[in-house]
Amino acid sequence: MIVREKPGFWDLLTALRGSIVPRVIWPVGLLCGVAVLIVALDRLTGLAPHLDGSVFTVFGIGLSLFLGFRNNAAYDRWWEARRLWGGLLADMRSLAREAEVFLADPAPRKEMLRAALVFLHAHRLNLRRLSPLSPGQEQVADAIHPPDAALDRLNAVVAAAHRQGALDGFGARALSARLGSMAAQQAGCERIANSPLPFVYSLLIYRTTYLYCLLLPLALIGTTGWMTPVFVAVVAYMFLGLAEVTEDLAHPFGATQNALPLDAICRAVEISLAPHLGQEPPAPLKPQDYYLS
Numbered sequence: 001m002i003v004r005e006k007p008g009f010w011d012l013l014t015a016l017r018g019s020i021v022p023r024v025i026w027p028v029g030l031l032c033g034v035a036v037l038i039v040a041l042d043r044l045t046g047l048a049p050h051l052d053g054s055v056f057t058v059f060g061i062g063l064s065l066f067l068g069f070r071n072n073a074a075y076d077r078w079w080e081a082r083r084l085w086g087g088l089l090a091d092m093r094s095l096a097r098e099a100e101v102f103l104a105d106p107a108p109r110k111e112m113l114r115a116a117l118v119f120l121h122a123h124r125l126n127l128r129r130l131s132p133l134s135p136g137q138e139q140v141a142d143a144i145h146p147p148d149a150a151l152d153r154l155n156a157v158v159a160a161a162h163r164q165g166a167l168d169g170f171g172a173r174a175l176s177a178r179l180g181s182m183a184a185q186q187a188g189c190e191r192i193a194n195s196p197l198p199f200v201y202s203l204l205i206y207r208t209t210y211l212y213c214l215l216l217p218l219a220l221i222g223t224t225g226w227m228t229p230v231f232v233a234v235v236a237y238m239f240l241g242l243a244e245v246t247e248d249l250a251h252p253f254g255a256t257q258n259a260l261p262l263d264a265i266c267r268a269v270e271i272s273l274a275p276h277l278g279q280e281p282p283a284p285l286k287p288q289d290y291y292l293s
Helices: 009-014 021-045 053-102 106-127 146-163 169-194 199-249 262-273
Strands: none
Touching: 021 199, 053 106, 053 169, 053 199, 053 262, 106 146, 106 169, 106 262, 146 169
């Protein structure tokens, strides 16, 4: 996730970190080159057809509306994912406080919080399609679904404390409800990760955008002449750039510059749980070159 203040005028023109330019520069350059060839063909031979611009107006409006719809759908996924991880952060902090209230014995309390951290990191790694190689993940590394196995271990700690009399019935019910809330946040994230936007949306957007930009010079050469490639480049940058941004937003748990900072959220949980574990809180993660992972 890119974290920076509003850039100044020069940064606005030159900033590449967090920009979509590196990902669209080659397609935009290709479309601009095609526009140069069409203008050259028209100037040298007069064989290039001149099309009515009103058709492209209707075409462009339809493409803009569809891009807007897809952008809204992608942003809804990104925002829901952020809410789910915010809820998981709140659940972890509440779990630590409830454990302090209901578990007088520090041994099972600390064991439960350590198991909760194992679940949190296993959940993060699972969403990012990474192997559970972090310290403390070894006990769930071989499970078919490591986050679920970690949550089962956490539930087993609560159940064992209840059976041994270290946790009364009301406390067991409260902690079980907290684990249920964590499981609901987990399931919501996995629903987003495992149900991408339909592929046909991406196919239609990119095909239509390329077709529009390839035909656009035929509507501009009569009035803009050698400036046609410039206008084509601007239109291509706008449409292709927005399409690429929606690709990032539609996958909020990835490692792209617009994905959620899951590492930073997990570190916030570690900081919150450290006093309950009798540990020194680690330093919060800070953006590196404006990027917060």
